[in-house]
Amino acid sequence: MFAPSSVRRAAVILVAAVAALAAVPGAARAEPAVPTQLNAADTLLLNGVRQAGLWEIPAGQMAAQRGSSATVRKVGTMIADQHVKLDELVVAAANQLGAAIPATPTAEQQGFLKEMQNNKGVQFDQIFVTRLRAAHGKIFPVIGAVRASTRDPVVRKLADDANIFVMNHMKMLESTGLVRYERLPPAALPPAQDLSGTAIAEANIGMLAVNPVVLWLVLLGAAGVTVAVLIRLTRARR
Numbered sequence: 001m002f003a004p005s006s007v008r009r010a011a012v013i014l015v016a017a018v019a020a021l022a023a024v025p026g027a028a029r030a031e032p033a034v035p036t037q038l039n040a041a042d043t044l045l046l047n048g049v050r051q052a053g054l055w056e057i058p059a060g061q062m063a064a065q066r067g068s069s070a071t072v073r074k075v076g077t078m079i080a081d082q083h084v085k086l087d088e089l090v091v092a093a094a095n096q097l098g099a100a101i102p103a104t105p106t107a108e109q110q111g112f113l114k115e116m117q118n119n120k121g122v123q124f125d126q127i128f129v130t131r132l133r134a135a136h137g138k139i140f141p142v143i144g145a146v147r148a149s150t151r152d153p154v155v156r157k158l159a160d161d162a163n164i165f166v167m168n169h170m171k172m173l174e175s176t177g178l179v180r181y182e183r184l185p186p187a188a189l190p191p192a193q194d195l196s197g198t199a200i201a202e203a204n205i206g207m208l209a210v211n212p213v214v215l216w217l218v219l220l221g222a223a224g225v226t227v228a229v230l231i232r233l234t235r236a237r238r
Helices: 004-023 039-064 070-097 106-117 123-149 153-174 197-206 212-237
Strands: none
Touching: 039 106, 039 123, 039 153, 039 212, 070 123, 106 123, 106 212, 153 212
């Protein structure tokens, strides 16, 4: 007969081995892939690009007609035309993803358009450049963040396209000589990453994949040791 304490110890070893195997995610079987869902950042990009076109197209058209300088009129025309193309891209992306996007400018954007309508000459030029440059500066970091982390290929392609348009528009607006750089808000930098050797090692350890075959061999080995211990205990008591 086995001693009660020996049986309990053997049972504890087996339970611990099984528990260790069960605790490792993905060791026994691969789960089916889950379709990619749009997250808050993806939606923010879609809405932001669409929202920009809804007011910057009429703003550019207004500048093309009312700008006091040839440069402002040219910039207004180019920005309006290019935003029409970008708007077509974001609408196509939203349709492909089944996402709802805005249909009208925000109250703030409508206020910008009204402000432009109520001014003329050099003052109109300054308002046009200042408002659009600020708007492009806000959407620019959003594009970069989404491009770096989105899991959806449609959103990634839209971020690529939007990045080109926005960068060009910022350069066009700056070519007027009316951008007041000293009044631009300070850059909002992302949190600093820990790039120390310890942090990288911990991250790598967390990403290690465990071979299920190895785990089963460990489990069988533990069971074999338990059986051997029980046999020795039985022989010793005879």
